[in-house]
Amino acid sequence: MACRWTNDLTQADVTPESLWLNRRQVIGGALGAGALGSIVSPAMAEALKPTSWDDITSYNNYYEFGTGKEDPAANAHTLNTSGWAIEVDGMVDAPGRYSVATLTEGLTKEERIYRFRCVEAWSMVVPWNGFELKDILDKVGVQSGAKYVAFETAFRPDQMPGVRYGVLDWPYREGLRLDEAMNPLTLMATGIYGKSIPNQNGAPIRLVVPWKYGFKSIKSIVRITLTDKEPPSSWNTSNAREYGFYSNVNPTVDHPRWSQALERKIGGGLFNPRKPTLMFNGYEDEVASLYDGMDLEKFF
Ligand code: MTE
Numbered sequence: 001m002a003c004r005w006t007n008d009l010t011q012a013d014v015t016p017e018s019l020w021l022n023r024r025q026v027i028g029g030a031l032g033a034g035a036l037g038s039i040v041s042p043a044m045a046e047a048l049k050p051t052s053w054d055d056i057t058s059y060n061n062y063y064e065f066g067t068g069k070e071d072p073a074a075n076a077h078t079l080n081t082s083g084w085a086i087e088v089d090g091m092v093d094a095p096g097r098y099s100v101a102t103l104t105e106g107l108t109k110e111e112r113i114y115r116f117r118c119v120e121a122w123s124m125v126v127p128w129n130g131f132e133l134k135d136i137l138d139k140v141g142v143q144s145g146a147k148y149v150a151f152e153t154a155f156r157p158d159q160m161p162g163v164r165y166g167v168l169d170w171p172y173r174e175g176l177r178l179d180e181a182m183n184p185l186t187l188m189a190t191g192i193y194g195k196s197i198p199n200q201n202g203a204p205i206r207l208v209v210p211w212k213y214g215f216k217s218i219k220s221i222v223r224i225t226l227t228d229k230e231p232p233s234s235w236n237t238s239n240a241r242e243y244g245f246y247s248n249v250n251p252t253v254d255h256p257r258w259s260q261a262l263e264r265k266i267g268g269g270l271f272n273p274r275k276p277t278l279m280f281n282g283y284e285d286e287v288a289s290l291y292d293g294m295d296l297e298k299f300f
Contacts (some may be wrong), residue, residue, distance in 0.1 A: 149181040216233050
């Protein structure tokens, strides 16, 4: 399968970091992306430079391991990801309990760089590897009539110290409309920087929806359900005024408690001014048509 690079990836190729640099340059050269070097400004290249491994893996949100940004890195080692299985059910031709290996068998691992944005107005640029969610859904056979995909994270009180607290409605749940799920940008990630995804980032498999706020990207998935009804999501259930079902990155719709018009890149160094947030996190060309005719203030 040919790689479907995003604009971000090609531009980020100009100034990637450390080891990633060498690997990417080989592939970038093969794609003819090297020519872009001359038209991408140093500022743009800097904005799309991948965040360091240390920042990506030490500043996290994973409430099952605590609500502090440093809690997941400190606590998530207790999650046992061996023998992981994902239950696929609902409106599919081949429901069942799949190992990650079975579900992803025969799929090509794709490497992509996405800007990943949090609702609290911070962002990271993460080189993910994984598979299109679409590839997995095609494999299990989505039945006609299915309109949404629901996801569930593992709920393991003995391994997840944070689920003792009722900060969210457990298990962590998320959902996408079927066309969002089938979009080629929507990734099931199994790695970062070509290495296995660390527990604090959602091992062994998590969703990445690059045009939505980070909380849609549910970690450590154990269930995928095809349904004809809009599924509940943990953040929406716990605070519907602040978190809607769609959660598209949209600088013109404020979170009730803060503006989302600007963002600051994590690990951006000493000179790190806030930058304007881009509509759909910069993926407007690819995804705006999914929402044609929708009032995005109402469906936030
Ligand atoms: N998935 C689960 N199961 N639990 C969580 O608390 N937090 C979400 C999302 N997925 C979360 C989750 C939020 S709020 C964000 S911003 C991203 O994960 C953070 O991903 P990262 O830690 O890999 O940057």
